[in-house]
Amino acid sequence: MKFRFxxxxxxSVLAFRYSLFFLVSIIFIFFIAFVYSYGYSIKLxxxxxxxxxxxxxxxxxxxxxxxxxxxxxxxxxxxxxxxxPHVGYEDVQRIARDFxxxxxxxxxxxxxxxxxxxxxxxxxxxxxxxEKPDGIHFKFLSGPSYDYFKKDWYRLPKLLGRPVxxxxxxxxxxxxxxxxxxxxxxxxxxxxxxxxxxxLTMDISLASFDKIVKNIKVYKxxxxxxxxxxGKIITSPFPxxxxxxxxxIAHTGKGKRTIAAIRDMMKGNSDxxxxxxxxxxRHQSYLSYAPVSSTGWSFGIIFPAAELTDNLLKFLKQMxxxxxxxxxxxxxxxxxITRKLTRPIIRLLDATRKIGQGNFNxxxxxxxxxxxxxxxxxxxxxxxxxxxxxxxxxxETTTAKEKIESELNIAHSxxxxxxxxxxxxxxxxxxxxMLESAKAVGGDLYDFFFLDPDHLVIAIGDVSGKGVPAALxxxxxRTLFRSNITLDLPIHEVVQQINKExxxxxxxxxxxxxxxxxxxxxxxxxxxxxxxxxNPFIIRKNGEVEEVNQVNGIPVGIDESVRFTTQHxxxxxxxxxxxxxxxxxxxxxxxxxxxxxxxxxxxxxxxxRLDAHGICDHLLQKIKYFAAGAEQADDITLLVIKYKEVQxxxxxxxxxxxxxxxxxxxxxxxxxxxxxxxxxxxKLPLRMSMELNLVLEELFTNIIFYAFDDGKxxxxxxxxxxxxxHTLQVRLKDDGKPFNLLEKTVDDLSNQSLEERKIGGLxxxxxxxxxxxxxxxxxxxKNIVILTxxx
Amino acid sequence: xxxxxQKTENCMIISIHGRLDTTNYSILEKKLMELIExxxxxxxxxxxxMDYVSSSGLRILLMxxxxxTLAKGKFAxxxxxxxxxxxxxxxxxTNIFDIHLNREDALKxx
Numbered sequence: 054m055k056f057r058f059x060x061x062x063x064x065s066v067l068a069f070r071y072s073l074f075f076l077v078s079i080i081f082i083f084f085i086a087f088v089y090s091y092g093y094s095i096k097l098x099x100x101x102x103x104x105x106x107x108x109x110x111x112x113x114x115x116x117x118x119x120x121x122x123x124x125x126x127x128x129x130x131x132x133x134x135x136x137x138p139h140v141g142y143e144d145v146q147r148i149a150r151d152f153x154x155x156x157x158x159x160x161x162x163x164x165x166x167x168x169x170x171x172x173x174x175x176x177x178x179x180x181x182x183x184e185k186p187d188g189i190h191f192k193f194l195s196g197p198s199y200d201y202f203k204k205d206w207y208r209l210p211k212l213l214g215r216p217v218x219x220x221x222x223x224x225x226x227x228x229x230x231x232x233x234x235x236x237x238x239x240x241x242x243x244x245x246x247x248x249x250x251x252x253l254t255m256d257i258s259l260a261s262f263d264k265i266v267k268n269i270k271v272y273k274x275x276x277x278x279x280x281x282x283x284g285k286i287i288t289s290p291f292p293x294x295x296x297x298x299x300x301x302i303a304h305t306g307k308g309k310r311t312i313a314a315i316r317d318m319m320k321g322n323s324d325x326x327x328x329x330x331x332x333x334x335r336h337q338s339y340l341s342y343a344p345v346s347s348t349g350w351s352f353g354i355i356f357p358a359a360e361l362t363d364n365l366l367k368f369l370k371q372m373x374x375x376x377x378x379x380x381x382x383x384x385x386x387x388x389x390i391t392r393k394l395t396r397p398i399i400r401l402l403d404a405t406r407k408i409g410q411g412n413f414n415x416x417x418x419x420x421x422x423x424x425x426x427x428x429x430x431x432x433x434x435x436x437x438x439x440x441x442x443x444x445x446x447x448x449e450t451t452t453a454k455e456k457i458e459s460e461l462n463i464a465h466s467x468x469x470x471x472x473x474x475x476x477x478x479x480x481x482x483x484x485x486x487m488l489e490s491a492k493a494v495g496g497d498l499y500d501f502f503f504l505d506p507d508h509l510v511i512a513i514g515d516v517s518g519k520g521v522p523a524a525l526x527x528x529x530x531r532t533l534f535r536s537n538i539t540l541d542l543p544i545h546e547v548v549q550q551i552n553k554e555x556x557x558x559x560x561x562x563x564x565x566x567x568x569x570x571x572x573x574x575x576x577x578x579x580x581x582x583x584x585x586x587x588n589p590f591i592i593r594k595n596g597e598v599e600e601v602n603q604v605n606g607i608p609v610g611i612d613e614s615v616r617f618t619t620q621h622x623x624x625x626x627x628x629x630x631x632x633x634x635x636x637x638x639x640x641x642x643x644x645x646x647x648x649x650x651x652x653x654x655x656x657x658x659x660x661x662r663l664d665a666h667g668i669c670d671h672l673l674q675k676i677k678y679f680a681a682g683a684e685q686a687d688d689i690t691l692l693v694i695k696y697k698e699v700q701x702x703x704x705x706x707x708x709x710x711x712x713x714x715x716x717x718x719x720x721x722x723x724x725x726x727x728x729x730x731x732x733x734x735x736k737l738p739l740r741m742s743m744e745l746n747l748v749l750e751e752l753f754t755n756i757i758f759y760a761f762d763d764g765k766x767x768x769x770x771x772x773x774x775x776x777x778x779h780t781l782q783v784r785l786k787d788d789g790k791p792f793n794l795l796e797k798t799v800d801d802l803s804n805q806s807l808e809e810r811k812i813g814g815l816x817x818x819x820x821x822x823x824x825x826x827x828x829x830x831x832x833x834x835k836n837i838v839i840l841t842x843x844x
Numbered sequence: 845x846x847x848x849x850q851k852t853e854n855c856m857i858i859s860i861h862g863r864l865d866t867t868n869y870s871i872l873e874k875k876l877m878e879l880i881e882x883x884x885x886x887x888x889x890x891x892x893x894m895d896y897v898s899s900s901g902l903r904i905l906l907m908x909x910x911x912x913t914l915a916k917g918k919f920a921x922x923x924x925x926x927x928x929x930x931x932x933x934x935x936x937x938t939n940i941f942d943i944h945l946n947r948e949d950a951l952k953x954x
C-alpha cells in the first residue's frame with residue numbers, strides 16, 4: 054500500500070515539507086546551543102564549587118586552629134615558667150589542673166619526669182590528672198604496666214627537643230580513650246647545662262573534632278575528613294574508619310588520580326582536584342584539601358561530581374520539556390501558516406487539472422491581492438480564456454473544413470457519375486474505360502455512346518488545372534460535346550462549334566485537350582479530330598504498337614477562330630485503340646522520373662488474349678508499380694476499344710444447370726465433371742472455374758462431414774445459373790442440420806506465423822475470399838448456400 | 845493423383861501429379877507421415893504437375909511443415925502453377941511456406 058500523509062497534513066506536500074525542514078533546523082540549532090550551554094554551565098559550576106570548597110576547607114581549618122591554639126600555648130607558657138627558680142612543679146600542676154577543668158577540648162594533663170629526676174628514689178614519676186564525667190581524677194602513670202618512657206608523647210619531644218603533637222592513639226592505662234597529645238619538653242639548668250627533665254602533656258579528645266567535621270555537609274552526600282600527618286583518619290562521618298590509613302584506602306582499587314591527590318594532600322599541600330571517590334562506587338568526585346599547620350594534619354572535603362550537576366540536569370530536563378512543547382506549538386503554527394499560503398495554489402491546481410481534462414469552464418479563483426500566487430492564478434485565468442477561445446475557433450474551422458471536404462466528395466461523386474460505366478456488350482467490339490483521379494475532384498473526362506447501332510462515338514479530354522474549377526469546366530465540356538455531336542456534321546466542325554462556345558464565356562482562360570472520334574463498326578473506319586491531346590496508340594494484330602500520326606490541333610477553349618481538321622484511320626479486326634491522358638505518361642515515381650511513352654508502349658504491346666478491361670487493368674497496375682507509392686499528381690484516364698471479328702452467330706446459351714448428388718465423398722468427381730462441362734459451355738474463365746471447383750469441394754465436404762449424423766443417404770442439390778452474361782450464381786442445398794457458415798468468423802490469415810496457424814478452418818476462408826457474395830438461407834428445413842461471382 | 849518419389853543426396857523430393865483434393869489427400873498424408881517417422885525430415889514437394897489443391901491438401905502440407913519444423917528439419921515447395929499459387933496466397937500460406945520458383949532454386953536450400 055502506498056504511504057499517505059495523515060489527513061490533516063494532506064493539504065499540501067510542499068507545506069508539510071517546509072514545516073518539517075523548518076522544525077528540523079530549529080531542533081538542530083537548539084541542540085547545538087544546548088550542548089554548548091551545558092558545557093559552559095558545568096565549567097561555571099565547577100569553578101564556583103572550587104571556590105566554595107576551598108573557603109569551606111579554610112574555614113574548617115581555622116576552627117581547628119582555634120581549638121588547638123590554647124592547647125599549645127598553655128603548656129608552653131608553663132614549661133617556660135618552670136625555668137624560673139620561683140616556679141615549682143606544684144604550681145604548674147595546679148595551673149594545668151585548672152586548665153583541664155576549664156578547657157572543653159583538653160581532658161587530661163600529665164607531668165612526666167626522667168628517672169630519678171623528680172625524686173631521687175623514684176624511677177617513674179608521672180602524675181596524671183584527667184577529666185571524667187564524674188569529675189577530676191588523679192593517678193600516677195608508672196610501673197611496667199605503663200612504661201611511659203616508651204610512649205610517643207614522651208619519647209618524641211625528648212628526641213626532637215621541641216613540642217610535638219602525637220598521632221592519634223588509644224591510651225590504654227592512661228586516658229583510656231582515642232586521643233592526641235600535645236607534649237612539651239621540660240629542661241632544667243644543671244651545672245650550667247640545659248638538661249631534659251621531663252614533659253608536660255595536654256591530652257585532647259578527638260571527639261570534639263568529630264563534631265566540627267560531621268557538621269560539614271557538601272551537596273547531598275559530600276563530607277569532610279581529617280587525617281593525621283601519617284595519614285591516619287582522625288575523624289570522618291563514617292564509623293569504623295578512625296585510625297585507618299587513608300593511603301591504604303586510596304590504594305585499594307581507586308584510580309591513579311585519587312592516589313596522586315591523596316599523596317599530595319599528605320605532603321601538606323592544598324589544592325582542588327577531580328578524582329575518583331573514596332567510597333566503593335568510585336563516582337567521579339571533587340576533593341578540596343589543605344593542611345592544619347600546627348599539628349601537621351590535613352583536612353579534606355569530598356563531594357561527587359554528579360551532585361554538582363544534579364541541579365543543572367534538573368534544569369536542563371525542565372528546559373527540554375519546555376522546548377518540546379514549544380516545538381509542537383511551532384509545528385502547528387507553521388502548518389497553519391503554510392496551509393494558508395498553499396490553499397490558493399491547491400485551488401489553482403484543481404482548476405488547472407480540470408482544464409487539462411477538457412473542462413474549460415472550470416472556475417479559476419480570481420484574487421484581488423497582489424501577491425505572486427494571486428498573479429499566477431490570474432495569469433492562468435487569462436490563459437484559460439484564450440485557450441477556450443482558441444478551441445472554439447479551431448472547432449469552427451474544422452467543421453467548416455469538414456463541410457467543404459464533404460461537398461468536394463459529393464462533387465467527385467457527381468463527376469464520376471457523369472462518366473459512363475455501362476460498357477457496350479457487343480460481339481463486334483470490346484470497350485473499356487477508367488478514370489483514376491488524383492485529387493478528390495479532377496479535370497479528366499472520357500465519354501462514349503452510340504449515335505446509331507453502327508456508329509460509336511468516343512472522346513477523351515483533359516481540362517487544364519485541377520480541383521473544382523476543372524471539374525466544372527469538364528462538365529460544361531461534356532454537356533457541349535453531347536449536345537453538339539451529330540452524324541450530320543464532320544467531326545472537326547463539331548469540335549469547332551464546341552471551341553467557339555467554350556471561348557465565348559471562358560473568363561478564366563481554361564482549356565481542354567480533347568480527342569474525339571466516330572467509329573463505324575461495320576467497317577472499322579474511324580473519323581476523328583484531335584484538339585491538342587496526346588496521340589493514341591494502336592495495338593496491331595501482331596501485338597506491335599503504333600502511334601496514330603496525325604495533325605495536332607490546339608486545345609479547345611483558347612482561340613475561337615482556330616480551324617480543326619477531321620482525320621481518318623481504319624481499325625482492322627483484332628486491332629485495339631488506346632486513348633489516354635498525360636496522367637499516364639507523366640506518372641512519377643519517388644525519384645521524380647516519368648513513366649513515359651516508351652514504358653507505355655512496352656506495357657501494352659502483345660496483350661495476348663487480354664480484353665479491353667484486362668489491358669486497362671494491366672496498364673494501371675504497371676503505373677502504380679512504377680509510382681511505388683509516390684502520390685499521384687494527375688488524373689489517369691484510359692479508354693481502350695478493341696475491334697473484333699464477328700465469328701458468325703453465337704450459340705444459344707443455356708441459362709441454368711443443376712445436379713443432384715449423394716452425401717458420399719466419391720460424388721466429388723461428379724461435381725468436378727459437372728463443373729468442367731458448365732465452364733466449357735458458358736466459357737467461364739479458367740481461373741474462375743478452378744475457384745468454383747475449390748469452393749464447391751469445401752462446401753460439399755463440409756456438408757457430408759457435418760450436416761448429417763443419421764448415417765442415411767441424403768441428396769444434395771447443386772444449381773448453377775447465369776444471372777446475366779457476367780454473373781454466375783451457384784446454389785447448394787442440403788437437408789442436414791442448420792448450419793450457417795457465415796456465422797463462422799474468419800481469422801486474418803495473412804500475417805499469422807506457423808505456430809499460430811491452425812490446421813483446418815481454411816475451407817470457409819476460401820469460400821468467402823473467392824466468391825463475390827456468399828448468402829445463406831434456411832428454407833423448408835434446408836440449408837441453402839448462395840454464391841455469386843462476377844466474371 | 846499420383847505421387848512420385850525421388851531421393852537426392854540432400855533431400856527427398858515428392859512430385860504431386862494431378863488433383864490433390866478431399867478424395868485423395870490421405871495418400872499424401874500417409875506418405876509424408878511415413879517419411880517423417882523414418883526421420884526423413886528434409887522434404888521438397890514439387891508441385892509442377894499439381895493441377896488443383898483443396899483445403900484438405902493444404903492441411904496435409906501445413907501439418908507436415910509443423911512436424912518437420914519441430915524436428916528441426918526442412919520442408920519446401922517448388923514450381924507452383926499460377927492458380928495454385930493464388931490459392932496459397934489467399935490462404936496466407938505464402939508467408940509460412942518456403943516456396944521456390946523451380947526445383948533448382950529449391951534444392952539450394954537443402
